[in-house]
Amino acid sequence: MTETLTRPARDRALVTEVEEFLYDEADLLDQWRLHEWLALFAPEGRYLVPATDKPDGDPLRDLFLIQDDRFLLEQRVNSLLTRAAHAEYPHSRTRRLVTNTRASAREDGRIEVSANFAVFRVRNAVMDTYVGRYAHVLERAEGTGFTFLTRKAVLDLDALRPHGKVSIIL
Structure with missing residues (x-):
């Protein structure tokens, strides 16, 4: 007997819209357009x-x-864009992959998003790879389509070795 995998109904249009938002966000981060990302x-x-x-x-x-609120996140962005951020000056080159996106609207109108990610960071001829899953909460907004209420990056790494730190935005 074959069991059928049952999945909750998904709004494909919503998933596509969220995917485009996440792709645009990844592009902003890879280009170090952090003030636009902060918006x-x-x-x-x-x-x-x-x-x-x-x-x-x-x-x-x-x-x-x-664990940054909006104020601390602004400080992080401003710091990363100055020479004072020695771990990121000159800036690392990054490339992000976002896959397996799921999105569902909640009763309060907010949107829960999960997706897998891989962020490749190249600096001083060394490549570090960060992998994990995103667990975001979005709300609809004028212009950008969505804004982040919670942007959570859960790493699948056992430890930050060999990286030792997270000096980029995941």
Whole structure:
């Protein structure tokens, strides 16, 4: 007997729209157009990267590698774009792959997004690879289509070795 895999109904148009948003976002990051990327965040938006040993951690209780509200995110962007950010001056070259995107509208109108990612970072003839999954919450916005309420990058790495740190936006 063959079992049939049942999947929830998906709004293909929504998934396509979200994919285009994520592709445009990846392009902004790869081109280091960080002020334009920052404009994709709602005023209450947050950027989160949980610790590798607690990928499903709660930002209110657990240690995160990155836990930025909009103010801290602005500081991060401004710092990355100056010579003072020695880990990223000159800027690394990055290339991002975003795949297996899923999107579903919630009752409150917000959109939950999950997707897989790979970010390749090249600096000083060394390539680091960051892989994981995104768990975003978006809302519709004028002009950009969406804004981030939560932009969460969950790394699949056991540790940050050989990288040692996350100096780029994942």
